[in-house]
Amino acid sequence: MKNILETLNPEQADAAKTIDGPLLILAGAGSGKTKTITTRLAYMIENGIFPSSILTLTFTNKAASEMRQRAFSLIGESLDHLPLLSTFHKFGLIFLKHYMNRLGRDNSFVIIDTDDKKKILKAFETNLPISLVANEISKYKNNLIEPEEAISSALMPNYKLIATAYKKYELYLKDNNLVDFDDLLALPYKILDNDNELAKTISQRYRYIMVDEYQDTNDLQFKLLQKLCTSHNNICVVGDDDQSIYGWRGANIKNILDFDKNFKDAKVVKLTKNYRSTSKILKAANSLIQFNRNRMDKKLDSTKDEGKNIEIFGSGDEKEESYRVSRKIKSLIDSGTNPNDIAILYRINALSRSIEEGLNKEAIPYKMVGGLKFYERAEIKDIISYLRLIQNPNDDFSLKRVINRPKRSIGKATVDKLYSLAFQKNCSVYKLIKDENKLLEDYLPKKAFKSLNDFIKKLKNLAKKESIFELIDDVEETFKIKEYYSLLPDSLEKVANIDEFYGLFRDFSMQHADATLEEFLNDITLQSDQDQIDDKNISVMSIHAAKGLEFEHLFVIGVEEGFFPLLGDGTDLEEERRLGYVAITRAKKELTISHVESRFYKGRRAHLLKSRFISEAGLSSGVLKLKSNSNYKKGDLVKHKIFGIGRVVNVGRVKKDYKLTINFGGTIKDIISTFVARV
DNA sequence: TAGAAGCAGATTTTT
DNA sequence: TCTGCTTCTA
16 A cells, blocks of 8 residues: 555655545646546545545546546556546536436437537527627526526627527527536536535535646536535645636636635645756746746746757748748657657647648648547538437437438428428427428428438438447448548548548447447547547647647747737736746757747738747747848749759748749759759 | 539637 | 638529
């Protein structure tokens, strides 16, 4: 038992041994957070705490499974009862599967994702930006404001519209027995809030609570945690106020800053030894974050050598920036660095394009993390919609998505007719087709009518299957989704995605022999992209996406005022700075920060100053001054000794020289301007 | 019905 | 500049 604590430093061990009462573990970046809490979990079990009375909540599936793995490898042998490690949302799902009836609703609900939510809202035609409506509704739900209250308290006309959409949306969800991400937290809270006996029961079942990334919890999650602590106060939260970067999404940094006020007699353990970065990198991070006022006082101590200097790239424009970054990466890889240890980070996704071009030119394989998520891809959502329809044919929403995909001559006009008729009759489209078939025959174009009935029949046949085993093969055989996508642009990638999904489905159906389709559907909606960072690729992603990761060689690009910190009406400069802190602390050995003098963005060229964060981090930068203006411009004809005559397609820079991208009769080459002559 | 052309809008996004 | 959505026309 002693030996599992042996690998911990004194502070970590102190945290791991503190079992009873509220505990805040302030875990700085790279301070061994996961190690500490997984050891704590193992320690509790070894000390006789009933495993299934321990609940550990995380934000991502990835974090949950990583912690599960590490904790179990410490405990060793398999246990009869297992501690529950789950995301907040998954926990909400499990809870609702048991107690949804307390709200008079059926527990066979289906979870919808953000995309689905927006599609539903769109149908209400508020004429407001749909993401605004979706976000505001999210806020209402997270603040536990009911639609009626939202409507009566709305002052501005737009908010009346949003609140009304909220009301319609809630009705729609109820009618179709759908649940959104916010509901997975809000509904369990409501149920527990209405029934104190139940709250007691639940909190007695989970007598020990652990929460990961506590700085990212929002008000609702905080309230839910309070409910879970109704009959005890054994709550251990782990987090770092300096890494709170989701404020814009409702995360409340006060939760962590005020933990000791909210939970009486809380013990606070600070983990400040950093095992990740060189001391130069750490110094920069510490120096930067010190400019924030709203934070807990602490400073990370290095355990590593000084290391290399942090390099600052000051470039003329984004072309030069991507060129220099790519060249440096190229030389790292050429000298034996594992591409997997290299990453490029940026504040906004729009910067990925220029860097991708640079990487492509150098033939450096990269992996974009973030981007479009697997389950959000059109082809995957199509299949999911088919499955949802099989599970519940009254799902008008999914029906709309695939009613004419692959094309089956049911056009927009027909779809509009169907949906407005169903609305009039106050029934689902499926029910309408079933019950009013005669009426529809006269009402719809012949071809569409026939095709529609054929489509419904196929769905019904698939719904008859009692086992989900092989279901996916039947779906493909019936609807030929793969065939359809194989004829569309980017078919290779899309077909590969479809195959991947089919594989996932088959895996699931084999692992869960008696599982229902509904269980599969809810499971995948809560699944985000598990990291598929593979060996041969460098990683390219937003700073948000990089949270929790670490890389030997790190590049942060676009470090300019206005881009990073991103300045706008809603800017929280401290949060931007924390983002800078998160970025820097991802680096283990080598950090390169890049800024440009001008960047093309949103259709115009913006002139930029280097970010204040560079000087705040105690770094300085010199922009390389060029020898002279280029004599060349796009379209000029030039001659090269070996390649002959070509046309300039682009003018960029390399250090103090100009780099010309020249098209020599179809072959594109990058050449330093001094090696060519004007024709 | 389906492809083409025209037009607004463009932070970050664990679930 | 580029994307995704609406509107237009064969």
